[in-house]
Structure formats: C-alpha cells, structure tokens
Amino acid sequence: MTSFVVRSIGNVLNATSLVSARYASDKALKLFASPRKGRYTESQREVIDSAIYQELNYQNLNIATYRWAGKNKTVLLAHGWESNTSRWDYLLHHLKAEDYNIIALDAPAHGQSDGKQFNALLYAEFINQVAQEFKPEVYIGHSVGGMACVFCLNKHKLPFAEKLVLLGAPAHFTGVFSRYKSMMGYNSRISKGLDKIVMERFGHSTDYFSAANFSSKFTLKGLIVHDKKDRIIPYEDALLFANRFKTAELLTTEGFGHSLRDPSLTPKIIDFING
Numbered sequence: 001m002t003s004f005v006v007r008s009i010g011n012v013l014n015a016t017s018l019v020s021a022r023y024a025s026d027k028a029l030k031l032f033a034s035p036r037k038g039r040y041t042e043s044q045r046e047v048i049d050s051a052i053y054q055e056l057n058y059q060n061l062n063i064a065t066y067r068w069a070g071k072n073k074t075v076l077l078a079h080g081w082e083s084n085t086s087r088w089d090y091l092l093h094h095l096k097a098e099d100y101n102i103i104a105l106d107a108p109a110h111g112q113s114d115g116k117q118f119n120a121l122l123y124a125e126f127i128n129q130v131a132q133e134f135k136p137e138v139y140i141g142h143s144v145g146g147m148a149c150v151f152c153l154n155k156h157k158l159p160f161a162e163k164l165v166l167l168g169a170p171a172h173f174t175g176v177f178s179r180y181k182s183m184m185g186y187n188s189r190i191s192k193g194l195d196k197i198v199m200e201r202f203g204h205s206t207d208y209f210s211a212a213n214f215s216s217k218f219t220l221k222g223l224i225v226h227d228k229k230d231r232i233i234p235y236e237d238a239l240l241f242a243n244r245f246k247t248a249e250l251l252t253t254e255g256f257g258h259s260l261r262d263p264s265l266t267p268k269i270i271d272f273i274n275g
Contacts, residue, residue, distance in 0.1 A: 010184035017189040025193025032180050032194075033117045035082045038110035044086035051085075051104075058129045064112035065130055068092065068102040073162075075273065076136035077104040078127055080143030080168075081118070084111035087142065087261075094266050098274070103134045107145065120144050120173070120209075121202060124151035131158055138273050140165040143233060143258065144176075147211045154214035164248075165223045165269055167260045168230055171237035173209035212237070215245035222248025223272045225260055232258040 009031070017024035040048075051066035066085050075095060079087045085104040095102050107123045108115035115122075127139075127148055137160055141149035146169025153161055170176050177198075181191050198206050215222070222245050226238030235252075242250040256262045 006183060007185050010186055013190060014185070014187045017187060017193070021189040021193045025190050025197055028184070028186060028190050029194055029197055030117070031184075032177075033119055035109050035118055038082045038084055038107070040084055040086065040111060044084065047086040047089045047092070056129045056133055058125050061108065061114040061126075063114075063126050063129055064106040065133075066104045067134070068096055070096065070099040070101040072098055072100045073138055073273070074101040074103060074134055074136040075138040075140060076127070076130060076134070076149075077102065078123070078139070078141040078145030078149055079104075079107065079110070080141075080145045082110070083107075083142075087259075090261050090263070091140075091266060091269070094270055098270060100138075100273070101134075103130060103136060105130050107148075120148045120151055123148035124155065127152040128156045128158075131156070131161075135160045137162040138165070139163070140167070140269070141169060142167040142260070143169060145169075147173075150211040150214050151209070153218065153220070161220050163221045163223070163273060164218070165225065165272065166241060166248075167225050168227065168233050168258050169211065169224075169237070169241070170233045171210065171212035171240040172207070173211075174206045175234070175237065177206050212240040212244045215241060215248070218245060219247060221272075223251060223269065224248050225251045225253065225265065225269075227253045227256045227258065227260060229254060230258045 013024045013028055048066050051068055054065050056063040056065060077088050079085060084106050088104060105126060106113040108126060109118045139149045146166040149164060195206055224238050224241045226235055228235045238250060
C-alpha cells in the first residue's frame, strides 16, 4: 500500500474510534494480522516441487511442510511476513550439498498453510508441531520467523535443539507494534485499545513478548545476522539480541537489506551449522 492509502485507512479508523474505540481497535488489529501476500505464485511453486509434502495440524489448522531428505542433521527453515518456503531457494542448494535433512514450513495464513490471521505466537505453535514431528537440531528463521523460533524454543524447551540462526529478526514485539501504529498514524484511543486487546487475548502486555529477553535463557549456540541499513527491522534489535543471547555471535552486514539473501552469507551460515 502507498503511504497515502495507509494514512487514509488510519484516518478512517481514527474517526471511527470517536464513536467506538473498541471497534476501531479490533479493526486495526485485524489489519495488522492480515497478510496481503504470501500465497504461492506459479514460479514460486517450482521451488517446492521437489520436496516431500506433508501436512501437520494445530487446533484444526493445517500446517504445510516441505522436506528434502538428507543424512546429516535436520535443519528447520521458518520464513518471514508475507513470504513462504520459496524464499529459501538461495539456501536450499547449499544445504542439500551438505546432505542436511531439510524441513521447511509455511506460516499461518501463508503459502499452503491454513488461516486468515497471523501472529508470531501462533507461528511458534506451528513451529513446535513441526519440531515435535521432525526433531530438528538447527533452526533458521528470517524476520518474524526468527522471532517465532525464539518464542517456540522459549516456551517448549526442545531438548534436541542445538543451534539457532536469526536473520534480521525483531528483538521485541513492542517495537514491531509501535512501528505499525506510527505508520498508520493511529490516535491514542486506538493505540491504547490495541494494547488492551493484546493483554486480553494473550494474557500479557506487549512488552512481555521480547524475543531478546527470552533468548537470555538459551544455552544453544546462536548466530545473529543483521544489516546495518535494514529498513524493516532496525539494527538496534540485533544489538539487543547480542547483549542478551550470551551463547550467540553477531554477524553484521551492510548493504544486504532486510532480506539478507546475499550469496556471501551462505558459506558463513553453513560454517556455523557445521561447527
């Protein structure tokens, strides 16, 4: 959406909040959690055509998984917002060459997975279901996929997890939420209403959901990769992770953006997995 359209939607909801702050806040949260893209295009399907497809289930929602069988360790791949498993095409070739057993999944409301709404907590439960099925030792998450991996590993304490790679991952939900509110230009009625709904639905305030804070309890090895000029998730989030995730190393890039798909990074990720 263009900035004009975004601000126009924000203005409409702001006006609506004068009549019903709750209604406007509900609409704002639904908008926040509704991906506009992420389902497969025909060209993207070529990436997953060679995979073994299997559906798992969480609370009557089907989870689309894709496996490329190998004899080495099992690596789980979790994509980010408005994406799908095809985003890993640049990495799959290298993982296959190392004979890794690769398992990827589509997030809620993305790819071929069920759902119309998305949030990192639900994604974490999807990841847990996949992890219980395939027992991956290594987890690689891009953007909110990285955050969801942290949420999953923090809640479920998976004993077989050994390593975690975070690619441009947000350190805390508060920052993500604040940037959304600012982008839309929401007034204080909607802003407070959104925070209230999060508390009601998830039992905690927004600042509780800090992936960086959760990672402070991790003993598994971590690799934090973040670009200094990331326009989606600020580099400061990587510094927060690096400060708290004591068993992780920080790899800083410059000029690769939020996607971090530069070929020069792949050998470093492979070396980390192999180490």
